[in-house]
Amino acid sequence: MPGPPRVTLDDVARRAGVSTATASRALGDHPHVAAATRARVREAAEALDYVASPEATRLAGGPTGRVAVLVPHPSRWFFGELLEGLEAALRAADLDLVIFRVGGPEERAAFFARLPARRKVDAVVVLAFAVDELEHARLASLGVDVVAAGGRVASYPSVGIDDHVAGRQAMDHLVHLGHRRIGMIAVGDTQRSGAGPSGKDVGCLAPEPDGRTSAWRAALGDAGIAPDDELVVTVPWGGEGGADGMARLLGLRSPPTAVFAHDDETALGAIRTLRRAGLRVPEDLSVIGVDDHPLAALTDLTTVAQPVRAQGRRAGELVVAALRGELADGLPPAELLPTRLVLRGTTSPPGAPR
Template sequence: MKSQTAPSLADVARRAGVSLSTASRALNDAYGVSAATRARVLDSAAALDFVVSPDARRLAIGTTGRVAVVVPHIERWFFGQMVSGIERVLSEADFDILLYHVDDAEDRREFLARLPARRKVDAVVVVAFPVGEAERERLELIGAKIVAAGGQSAAYPYVCIDDFQAGRLALDHLTSLGHRRIAMIAGSDPDQPGWPAIPGRSRAYESALGALGVDVDPALVRDVDWNPVNAAKAMADILDAAGEPPTAVYAHGDELAFGVLHTLRHRGYRVPEDISVVGIDNHPLSELLDLTTVAQDVGGQGAAAARLVLQALGREQDEPGADPGAGVVAPVHLIERASTAPPRT
């Protein structure tokens, strides 16, 4: 009945001829065990191929050694990068990462409501979505730390970029080139259709046009669910609806821009001669498509978020000047490639 079972501490102790306590100490502390004894225990452990049962240790210790990473769309580039960055530093700090995928707002709420009581993790990092006040309190009540990646919060540490700034970088590039008639393909939150998923990037649009005294023309704006194919359709839509085509297109993300490029090419518009296109992200394929974009280091942000976790867990010496609990905003910068140029007059 009992399936194969790994050697236990008791086995190690017996083989080394010491007590459980001593074996445990030899394996953990450095103190309180004579060198000779420790050596015997270590040998014994090695011979038996022993490794502590994490569950038992955790039970006794009261800590889990795990952190939950909760992401909406693990199959998308941005999230993959983020998880990759988080995993890298957390695993190095010897934490295991528990991956959870949550789809919509309902999913997220339910997940967060369940997690606290589960005590499965020491911390949770939520990627690109907010945590309600109530959930946050429950998490903190059980001692679980929480940090956000790809979004900010006043209530817990976070790392993100300044989306408004990123947007302005893209738009200022366009306007300084002389563009005035600029279309926008906005990424929209499927939970709240019609609302921008990243408000800052939309505000940048209004603000940039506003600064020029140009009114926003609704015929030039479309919301898209981040699916490139839908972005392609949206662009076609704009071309069909707007009397005069825009001279430039601002996409909230490179993946949306890819769709735009596709439609433009199919409709016979040359980029950038006829229409300029700019995105945000610096997706790995953007270089190949000569897309001008505002770059961000997503993997680096994941790593930074992981460091915030370690900090919150007291596992890292606070860097002097680092205000724990505060957020870090990662830098962004414009990368000019061949998809943007001055408008033809």
Template sequence: MPQSPRKINMEDVARAAGVSMATASRALNNGAGVAEATRQRVLAVAERLSYVVSPEASRLAGGATGRVAVVVPHISRWFFAALLEGLESVLRGADLDVLLYHVGGIEDRQDFFYRLPARRKVDAVVVLAFPVGKEEQRRLELMGVTIIAAGGQHAPYPSVCIDDEAAGRQAMNHLIFLGHRRIAMIAAVDPDQPGELAPSGRSNAYYAALRDAGIPVDDRLVVTVDWGGSEGADAMARLLSQPEPPTAVYAHSDEVALGAIRTLRRAGLRIPEDVSVIGIDDHPLAELADLTTVRQPVRQQGELAGRMLLDILRGQETDRAVVVPTQLVIRNSTAPPRA
């Protein structure tokens, strides 16, 4: 029978880097007494050989690191900031430090996933609301640490999130219940994320709701734009250029919905008398704008993810897939269509 490939160990790394075992160990574990050039050479060899420090060996040598890596695609957006705030509050209460990794663009995330496994310095990785591709999953798993997802689930990790399709159905069912039949959708995508994902649950909800209500799909009423308020405003202008504009608009997020409202008001249309608008998330500005929306508890998702992570690190039983319920919040941006 063919023999399985021999597992790379620290002695192999030390030999290839031309250093002693002790020096290789200190370099890989971020220990003191190693010149930076030597440390980088050892890390480069470990990366080339796909070697990572064994979590068990690391704990025996010096105990757990007491650090958690949090990977986030955006830090200026309300959603990600609230999610991170909830997560960090729980981890801080357990005396765990948070190392924040901002991977905003494609190049940032490629660099992050390329470099991360060889410099394992954390007890766990939390991925905040962004999709993890197949190769990225492989790189994360090379670290040999606990990985969880919060605010969205696009990989087979323990997770805390909402059901996006269920939230979309709540929004669409509300518009259909009011009597709307020409319902537009402004779908939002993140231009900084790769395009290998399955269709959005919020988009699936739109088509499923129309199908169940016996309403034919009009492709002219579907506009896909990058995520953001200005993009939502542009999408609404395209919808108003149709020969028969919609009587209601379902937006993938409140930011997009608020952009649509700006265009409608500039066009002299009344909300909700002429056009109803609904979003998802319950952004802090949604209440000020009197926007009907589907609320998701964002900070709570971060807190739940933090507690889940602590349970896993302590070896305790925990639910590995938590789906947080959403709630329809009716305000003054939706009403029955004009007769």
């Protein structure tokens, strides 16, 4: 007759009320695990007569003092801000940050194909891109905690903003000014910067609706304005995309009087097209973005500010808490940081005099 089922590390983790990765570190005397958590895990292991397998022992090995960070576009402002905040929090805990670029599809596929052999870090942070099921399985094979910054990603603890709320702040401002024909330049390139919804890949395990697009529709509906899909264009991320999107909107028989762009860099591209067309901003057409990119203040762009660096810093704090065994097993709620409307000079009531 078969004997009783073998007790696994997962069983120990469930009994102790911690994640499997935390249980592994506790049994391996990881220095970042709190003493109370270590004691709780050991008590659970003794109660279950747990015997570590060679694989579990390998995963529990000594701490590396390193945290891997997966970033699609490290040269872009949004990711740079996330990295600044993340690095500050990890440095304060004597942890080093190791950056892995996962930009284009081929680069990303190659990285995840090699990932199971990369058990040389204590945790992983995913910056503002979603993972598909295969990538999720590869990350799980590392046996370490995973945290996301810049938006909700799969089933990981995450820090971001509420994109629908940010979109409503922008749209409600335009509606309040009296605009009724409001266009939207949405960003549809899933490999663009992680600022908001355009940083979420279509392969997310739990895809969320595009919050900024849904905000456009909801704000118009609440104001009694029928959404006109002719006023929506989708472009790749960046200034050139915004310039092209604005040109398409100006080509309509009845152009909008205001435009909501999904991010500031797209908004600035739209403004370039307007000025080259001899149109005044905001007298002839208002423009608003999201992010509060440094260029927004220099160009007097009205926008909705999001605390990007704070998102990175808070994600780092979650990593430290996970390594200390202070995060309960199971999915913590996504932490959403507040956004705020920043009034500048690119919005005004429709037809406002010079």
